[in-house]
Amino acid sequence: MNRFSILAVLASLFVFAASARSQPGTVRQLESCPCQVKIDSSFRTRCAYLIVPENRKKKNGKTIKLPFILVESKKPDKKKDPLLFTAGGPGGSSLGWARGISQSPFINDRDCIAFEQRGTHFAVPNLWSNELSDAISESYRKNLDKDSMVVVGVKRYKKALESKGIDLAGYNTDETVSDIHDLLATLRIDSVNLTGGSYSGGLMTAVLQRDPSRIRSLILDSPLPTFVPIDEDEPANFVEALNVLFRNVASDSTDKARYGNLKAKFEQYFSAIDGKKFIMPYLAQGKADTLRIQYTRSDLLDILVNTSMKHVPYAITEMINGNHDQYIRPYLVHKLERNNGPSGMRISVYCADQPAYYSEKVLQQLYDIYPYMKGYHINDVYRAMCDCWNVPPIKPETKQPFYSTKPALLADGEMDNAVRPLYIDMMHHYMPNSQRILFKNKAHGVGGSDWNRLTQQFLNNPYEKLKSDKKEVIVY
Numbered sequence: 001m002n003r004f005s006i007l008a009v010l011a012s013l014f015v016f017a018a019s020a021r022s023q024p025g026t027v028r029q030l031e032s033c034p035c036q037v038k039i040d041s042s043f044r045t046r047c048a049y050l051i052v053p054e055n056r057k058k059k060n061g062k063t064i065k066l067p068f069i070l071v072e073s074k075k076p077d078k079k080k081d082p083l084l085f086t087a088g089g090p091g092g093s094s095l096g097w098a099r100g101i102s103q104s105p106f107i108n109d110r111d112c113i114a115f116e117q118r119g120t121h122f123a124v125p126n127l128w129s130n131e132l133s134d135a136i137s138e139s140y141r142k143n144l145d146k147d148s149m150v151v152v153g154v155k156r157y158k159k160a161l162e163s164k165g166i167d168l169a170g171y172n173t174d175e176t177v178s179d180i181h182d183l184l185a186t187l188r189i190d191s192v193n194l195t196g197g198s199y200s201g202g203l204m205t206a207v208l209q210r211d212p213s214r215i216r217s218l219i220l221d222s223p224l225p226t227f228v229p230i231d232e233d234e235p236a237n238f239v240e241a242l243n244v245l246f247r248n249v250a251s252d253s254t255d256k257a258r259y260g261n262l263k264a265k266f267e268q269y270f271s272a273i274d275g276k277k278f279i280m281p282y283l284a285q286g287k288a289d290t291l292r293i294q295y296t297r298s299d300l301l302d303i304l305v306n307t308s309m310k311h312v313p314y315a316i317t318e319m320i321n322g323n324h325d326q327y328i329r330p331y332l333v334h335k336l337e338r339n340n341g342p343s344g345m346r347i348s349v350y351c352a353d354q355p356a357y358y359s360e361k362v363l364q365q366l367y368d369i370y371p372y373m374k375g376y377h378i379n380d381v382y383r384a385m386c387d388c389w390n391v392p393p394i395k396p397e398t399k400q401p402f403y404s405t406k407p408a409l410l411a412d413g414e415m416d417n418a419v420r421p422l423y424i425d426m427m428h429h430y431m432p433n434s435q436r437i438l439f440k441n442k443a444h445g446v447g448g449s450d451w452n453r454l455t456q457q458f459l460n461n462p463y464e465k466l467k468s469d470k471k472e473v474i475v476y
Helices: 006-013 096-101 131-141 146-163 173-186 199-210 230-252 262-272 297-305 309-320 325-336 344-353 360-369 383-389 422-430 448-460
Strands: 029-032 045-053 061-071 083-085 112-115 192-197 215-221 278-282 291-295 408-413 434-439 473-475
Touching: 045 173, 061 096, 061 173, 083 173, 096 112, 112 173, 131 146, 131 291, 131 325, 146 344, 146 383, 173 199, 173 344, 192 199, 199 215, 215 448, 230 262, 230 309, 230 360, 262 297, 262 309, 278 325, 291 325, 297 309, 297 325, 309 325, 344 383, 408 422, 408 448, 422 434, 434 448, 448 473
Parallel strands: 083 112, 083 192, 192 215, 215 408, 408 434
Antiparallel strands: 029 045, 045 061, 061 112, 278 291, 434 473
16 A cells, blocks of 8 residues: 555554464464553554564464554654664664654654564563573672583573473574564555664664565664674674774873773783683672672673773773772672573574574684683673574575665764674675765764764665765765
């Protein structure tokens, strides 16, 4: 249909008390639900569950419920191609995006839809349980081998989810792609703009790959291409981002005593502490005995990986000077107090997407080049965990690059330590009508007013060449 009212479609398609079982491919059921996120009351919103099969490969399998929030534009002559968002991670919740959209320029011209992926926070079921977090906490409290306890926790985690009747083989990129297409079909959307970041940047390209007919454009912030074996790349990505940072520090800093030759100092220190164990005293609330919590180079690296890049140079100098406490204490307290492990959805997606498509041999080569990274799991999901989780890989074709003439806006930060700007260049090779934006002073997830302004211009005319008048924002 060339013109439609999403609210009218919602009204006509609502199905209450949906059946608990479904034939493969039986979808397009909606069920009313309360809005789990509070939206500006001046906007008309609709909240509902999309009901889909948990595992489309199974006959008569269970169904699951995936909430979405539709926020209507107030503009009478609004565009008929809504903007659909889903979160990255994998495993992140999407619905919070709908709260901020009322303050965004995007809502001025078109409706906006936030779609919660299967297994995430507001989905039914939600793949969260405490078994892995408890095992990680126990490993620190008792100074046990961390990798061994993670395996113990993963086994317990899987057992707990499966005891609830959850089929973990149904939680992966391929199924989420089907969910998004089912949502578009159910809402009778003929033309849509897809937006996402990091993992969901690649996910949105997989939606395009499956069926491009409804896709008008893609807007991707720091996207991870589906065809990239990220477990091979991510240690090197971190090092490359550090090298950009070190060059900036060398040219900009006037404090040569602290920051001079920082790259060499970092590499020397983190190579020298290989195998070293440090101690942090910890007295838990309500306890009489002080624990001596051990931590290692991996913990210090984890802190740097998850610290805002602008604060990393100072943190490195403090760590080198032995001033660990201000960084390690909040980090270890979080590890000790649970809720510190990856979600079941994150594990399922990574284990379906990655292990069958990357090489441990290549990863070991990286450790030979960067010895100060050896033994550190930069990703919180890795092969030993996936060997326990034991879910089937996604389809090989999902992991293959493909060519498309659809317009796309691809952005990344020069100091992105997770997915490098190289990836938007690779995606551009396959998407010749894409435009790229490099933010010189930003890292992963560029966001901000410049990104919003350029995105709005792109949405208005996806084929028109964008321009930037700021030297730190490069359009190419």
